[in-house]
Amino acid sequence: MHRVLSRIAFIICLWPAPFGASHAQEPRAVQIGGQVAVPLDHQAPTGPSAFLRYELGAPFDPAKPTVFVVADAQQFYVRTGAMPALQASLFGDGFNVVGILGRATNPAFLRASLDNEGHTDWRAAWRIFNSAQWVEDIEAVRLKLLGEHGRVVLYGRSGGAFLIHQYLAVHGDHVERAWTQAPLNPYIAAGLGLRADHFWEEIGAYDPALQGLLRQALARAPGERARWLRILQRQNFFVPLAPRDEERARLIRAMAAGDTAVIDAAGKAYQVDEVARMMAAPEGVAILVRLYEFEAPFIARARPRDDGIHPGEETFRDQVRPLRRLEEQGLIAPVAFDPAPLHRLDAEVFVLAGRHDHTADYRASIALSALYPRGRLFIADDTHVFEAMNRQGHATRLLRAFLAHGADSADYRAAESAADALRWRE
Known part of the structure; x- marks a missing residue:
């Protein structure tokens, strides 16, 4: 199965190589990282637990800011041995780059979602794999690597970007900056009566x-x-x-x-x-x-x-x-998304939206960005996969400038000015 996963470009939000990077130029895959024990169900912290692995793109340097690459259950760009290539193609060597291998990669979590006959118990599967569990997994790795007061930088796209906003709503005081690309948010979109499928x-x-x-x-x-x-x-x-x-x-x-x-x-x-x-x-x-x-x-x-x-x-x-x-049947209820805490955060939060995105409606992204006191929005005349932004290198330049220096920096302003030709204008 892992061989199959490595060949699949995406389910709804991945592209074959990050920002068009050539596979021939990828560094040799290595595994640097560790593991952390987390409850199978964070709502029952004294119950059964299992280990989650996290991997780094290079040896950890406490003097560098730490970026968590956040993927959710239907994304596979965070996988065994992949982090050095992601570090090289997206971030460069100025960061510690960390990827958390999700719950579905550990057989213990999968077994917990089965009934006695080995069939899927959907109620158990919901309890084990809903997003509140993944949010607390991110927090567990942050505590392990950075300690109680350590602040992290976050990167994610599409479903992973949505997971970042879910994390920010619960643990946002531990975030320095967050880059969220095509961040679908069904709570906002549904509340506004928006549908992305046109x-x-x-x-x-x-x-x-x-x-x-x-x-x-x-x-x-x-x-x-x-x-x-x-x-x-x-x-x-x-x-x-x-x-x-x-x-x-x-x-x-x-x-x-x-x-x-x-x-x-x-x-x-x-x-x-x-x-x-x-x-x-x-x-x-x-x-x-x-x-x-x-x-x-x-x-x-x-x-x-x-x-x-x-x-x-x-x-x-x-x-x-x-x-x-x-x-x-009233047996499960969707995880709540409470935007109120987002209004009080001092984290810088970037939203990169595509005007022609068929998954994350750009109008919901406008509303999402406005939730943050230090929110920043760039709407590209592009699609969910940002083909033009990636081909011309603008997405990478914006990303590195924002994560390293923030949206008020000269480096970011230069990167944004260079990308201006691809900014969508009504």
Whole structure:
């Protein structure tokens, strides 16, 4: 399974190499780090515990600031041996760079989510893998490495960025700076009535005939609906903004024509079958718990949808059905997100948003950034994977300047000025 994970670029928010770094230039993978014992359930601190590993990009230097690279259950860029490459490509040698290998990498946590017959106990899985547990895992590693009063710098994107904001709401007084890239926040988005999946409207605007073609294709092949919608959903992560509409149209026309060669090639390119196998494996349970957390705030709060086809939303809804049933029965409740403590933090918090992000609505990012007294927002004319920002090197320059010197520094102002051509303007 770990070999499979290493080949999968992302589930909803990773790209093949960080900021376009070449695999040929990556340093040799080494493992430097340690482990910390944490409760299986932080709500029962005297109960069973297990060890979580953390790894560093280079030997720890107490004179340097410490960056935690935060990934959540459905991200795999923090994995065994990966931190030296992440340090080289993203941060440079001016930081201690730490990655926490998540709960789903330890068999003890996975076993705790099974019933006596070895099947998934979804109620136990929720208790073990919900985000409140991951928040306290981050805090446990901070205490181990930096002590009670040590302050940390945080980096995360998409689901990991959301986890950072969840951590800030509980332990934000221990954070010096935080970089959050494409930070989806379903609580804010649902509260504002926002949906990030605009696929149906976008294909209609590009070519009104595409909506009818897709309906006809799915009606003729109902057994393929789930897989075809996953292909359309994952296309967003692999195709840059400029050719996106035409590539969508080409795929929809292939579905309408029953052209299995084109459809299967897209499924392979977008790693659809690999992800499906991973989701069905034991490690997939933690992923589904996290995906449910992305969906749960919309269940009761979001405005009703039209009768269109929304690949992202339908895929999420189908995947998290076991957990939705538990919520409907009153057996679980989503982790609360209380923004009130964020108003009192002195941490600098950066939000990098993409105007054309299909996962994290940029308008929710505006509201999120405004929660922080020292919040900083940059909206790029880009997508969830920031292809243009990465290709031109702006994301890395902004990141390093912000984490090292802060948003009021000359270095940051120079990096922001250089990226200004890619800033979205209404």
